[in-house]
Amino acid sequence: MDALSTTWAITRTVAGAVWYMLVWTFRSWRLVLACVMLGNLLLIGERAFAGYAVIWCVPAFSLLRAVWWAVHPLTYEAVLGGPIRRRGWKRRLRRNWKRIADRCGLATAPRVDEARVIPRLRRVRASGNMLTFNVRARVGQTADDVAAAAEAIATSLGAEAVEAHRLGAGWVELSLTMRELLDVATLPTIPSAIEFRGVTIGRCSDGTPWRLDLAGRHTLVVGRSGSGKGSVFWGVAGNLAPAAHAGMVHLWGVDLKGGVEVAVGAPMFSHVAMNEADAVGLLRGLNRVIVDRQSVMRGQSRSFEPSPGDPVHVLMIDELAVLTAYASKEVVNEAVNLLKLILTQGRAFGVMVVAFVQDPRKETVGMRDLFTQTVALRLASGAETRMVLGDGMAALAPAHHISQTMPGAGYAVTDDGVVARVRADYWADDFIRLVAGTYPAPPAPPLPDEGVTVEPAGTEPPAPVGVTLSGAPPRPRTPRKPRAPRVPQPTSSDGDPEAA
């Protein structure tokens, strides 16, 4: 069996090398033709060696390339294959730009009888698997018009995907992914850095690490069932685990899908809620943290700096819609109010929310706009992408085009409109358990249990109440002392209240 598979592998490699040799030779047919003519002239001039050398130089170079590719693909790709391919991309773009711009609707004619004006192409560059260039909108066009044609331009050039960034004053930068790097799943390594401002949870389409900024941001992750929300969830929680272990971060987990997701790595979390009542208690507790910090920081400082014992709080909610739409009415009402307060006030006080949801409709996630960055994993339709990312974003971040075979892949969109095509590392259950076992959260102070009234910013914190650990049985309340009977007050005979 082994010998058979080795023979098969060798046959495939040799066949591949022969195929590439032929393709590369025929692709350079103009050069081959020129060499044949020159070689024949040399042969006529009785310079046999030089003549044959010129005639066969192109096939010989292709053969050399093919052998190199077959024997050592890594060095071939780095030294020869990659640079040749990138040169080809740039040349194809420059040569075909007029035709592509015209066909993609970017060429405009000022009058019927006048020639069409093509948007200007500038700074064409290629590196790694990306082809990047700037396009200047013509008079009568906007940068949005150019961005809207991005998908068509990418398709014309055979790109896998495209990202468009506005550079300002009519300039748009288009980054085309010419070779897909995200189709291979990657695994994380055990985190060791103490991170609380952001986490590296996968890679971008150009192969660079995908860093998700968390400081001062609330993150909404949306994706259909099976789109890989779990990878992003554990990418964030797992990478924060060393900081949680060191007391610089408190992780709060809400999982109302029976706790199936959070339970795997529960030791990383300071507080976990797996039912509606605990979830509301947990939100009250987090709101209490904000209110307490407001009173401490008022007049002292405007930005929060964490320290051991005074950590950043990160609330992770798996399936947000269960809490904000599908739970009982009272729970939904209170949870939505508390969550809105946390989302509007938490950022300045070191409280961040990372929420995950399958169904992005307004009825399920009414507070979508309060999240400052969105990760759109695979979505069902263009309408859903627009719903999640806003109008105009379906072309820039077409999450509905993500293949089912690429769970964990998506578009990360910040509130200033920067789009990155990304894929999260895959966190297997055993790996999550390993990280949770390595970095368990230190014991956390108990949560306020009940009676916390939701106060707007700037008001005094609510009165202290009995506390409980979310998920633990509530402590019995001490019965109140009976009130002492009132002493009757003397009243004036004429009923004058001032006299009483």
Ligand SMILES: Nc1ncnc2c1ncn2[C@@H]1O[C@H](COP(=O)(O)OP(=O)(O)OP(=O)(O)O)[C@@H](O)[C@H]1O
């Ligand atoms: N980053 C990834 N790379 C490769 N495969 C992945 C990745 N993330 C998830 N998968 C695969 O996709 C499957 C579904 O992922 P996951 O359970 O995270 O999806 P989900 O969006 O959380 O779905 P649901 O909402 O139904 O829980 C996983 O069992 C795993 O096999």
